[in-house]
Amino acid sequence: MTAPLVFEEVPLAKAPRASVAALPGADLTLAGRFSLTVRPHETVAVTGDELSGVDFLGGLALGLEEPAGGRVLTLGEQVTLLSRSAQLAFRRRVGYLPAGEGLLQNLTLRDNIRLPLRFGSDFRQKDIEGRVDVIVAQLRLTRVADLRPAEANAEDRRRAALGRALAFDPELVIAEDPFEGMTERTSAELLEAARGGETAEGGRRTVLVTGPGLPGLLRTRVDRAVRVVRGVVEEGR
Amino acid sequence: MIGFLAAIGRWTARGLASIGALARFAFDALASVGTLPGAGRRVAVRVLLNQLRFTALEAVGLIVLLSGVLSYLTISSTVAQLDQVGASELIGQLMVVVIVRELGPLLTALAIVGRSGTAITAELATNTVMGEVRALKGMGIDPYHYLVLPRLIGCVVSVAVLMIVFDVVAVAGGYLAAATIGGMSAARYMGIVVSNLTTQDVVLTVLKGFLFGAVVGVIPAYEGLSVRRGPTEIPQAVIRGTVGSITAIFIFAALIVGATRA
Structure with missing residues (x-):
């Protein structure tokens, strides 16, 4: 291998x-x-x-x-x-979590996780939403998913950045x-x-x-x- | 003496290198249209619509104000004098040549540089400093597709559309001045303006709209993405983007005048 x-x-x-x-x-x-x-x-x-x-x-x-x-x-x-x-x-x-997270500040945490899927895949909107919901729940972001990075705490930002890295599994x-x-x-x-x-x-x-x-x-x-x-x-x- | 010449040489080489890098950036931005993935197109269109809202829709009030005041002032201060010497027909030439063809595109572009060009540089410089541009590349999103192209197309469309708004309002404002101060009828005023308007004027005005719009889309984006050292460089990038755009717009305006008179 x-x-x-x-x-x-x-x-x-x-x-x-x-x-x-x-x-x-x-x-x-x-x-x-x-x-x-x-x-x-x-x-x-x-x-x-x-x-x-x-x-x-x-x-x-x-x-x-x-x-x-x-x-x-x-x-x-x-x-x-x-x-x-x-x-x-x-x-x-490849899933990439850069130093400092690099979350887009004008998007919510959920939109940040959604972005690579929307930009780089031909998945249907429904499938993308399903995948994002799973990641949000798995990383315990449900409560803060609709906040922008500046409104979230460091831990939630890090979770969202990891969620984005895992978007394509x-x-x-x-x-x-x-x-x-x-x-x-x-x-x-x-x-x-x-x-x-x-x-x-x-x-x-x-x-x-x-x-x-x-x-x-x-x-x-x-x-x-x-x-x-x-x-x-x-x-x- | 040699030191002085060497300094001029260095300055020239730096200037040419900057122009070359800018041209390469503009070319890469345009070429990236061909590689935009199908799914990415929908996201890019959404960013483009946002850009059109910020750059065109929200600037209509400013453009109407600038255009209305400028045309009113220009026509009101000249119509009485032109009437006294029996040259009121020249009001059409003044309106078409000075305002519609030259000042309209120039002032529209300058207003958009001040309003949106600065915002684009500051936003993209912040994106760069915050590591967002690197993160985009890392997740397989081309910054040209997501950040540059929507802003470039948004600026080209916005400046072209706002220029038309500027010219229409300017003609209306000119009539207001000609009617209230010179007592000119609407039919006569429009007749004079339209008879002075040639196809070349319309083509040149549209051409300037696209060209100046491209300048506002490219130079601020280039300067924003060129930031390397950190947040303290953002104001400098905004200054470079603004000054560079204004300079390029004036140079292109002069070149177009020179080319059409040649």
Whole structure:
């Protein structure tokens, strides 16, 4: 089975090239280049401070940024080699929760979740509404779904942003700093929603989480936790 | 001396690079029509209708006021003098050449730059700073489709329609002035105006509507999406968008006058 996400020898932009090294036993290797394979159904957290370059991983995986070297394979594709319209169509196969949520401020939380489905699918209106209702209920947004982001609290905004990322029920979810400012309980809830339930192989979806740290409660809930500190990459447990 | 020439060279190169980037942006925006997905078309049309409401419908009052006052002032201050020298027929030329063909398009476009161009730059710059543009790309929505194209088409249609409103109100306002001050009859006034109106005037006016509308749609959007550093850059982007649009409108107006007189 193809690994949903592969970083091969990619220099992380903010990390000084020579200082990136791997610890023994990790599949993160060598000589200033970042390599990581996220296997199907796996939940991997890659954490590091702002100089580590981990905040570039989401953009690299989605082809929003061009890697300075190496290659990035997302669902088996090098996204940056696709045409502009093919890139856009491809990204609908991946759930993306950007840092800071990126919710459209002039839309309600429900409309934010609805937008990718209305823009990028040929589903009937009734089916879209059904799917949005399920996501809203699943992420416990029913009470606040008709508020705009500025009227909602940080937790509800984060839930809505995750709901938007899950709109197409993607097989791969990439979440940038999804737990920032959240309680451990909410973080665990968000992670479970991103995983989409359990299968015999692991989570129903493959999940990559990036950010400065991982709440304590979640350390036991991810399959691998990888830390990048001051350009030095290490694999956790 | 060499330093001075080098500075001129750098300034010129920067200017040309900016114009090139702007042209590329405008081309990409137009080309994106061809890649708009079927489902996205319905969403984009809804954004377009919103844009038409903000840019055209809600600006009608302002345009009627500007046009009415301008035409009344222009005609009232000239009709008495023209009558004294027996040249009241020139009122038609004045109305058609000065107001309908030149000032109408120019003032309409400037009013829309001030009203909607600034709003477009501020909104898109905020979208960029808040990470909304990146999020759109990340979920497979082209910002050209969702943000730029509806605003561009909305501005082109709005400026063209508002220009017609401006000209109609200007002609009516001119009559009001000619009738109350110069005692001119409606039939004579309309006869003079219509006899001075050529097909070329109508074509040029419509052409300017589309061209100026495109300027108001493209430059503010380009400046809004060019913001990189953060919220403090938003006012600067609004200034660049407004000044750039006004400058482009005046340059195009001068070029059109030059081309039609050549």
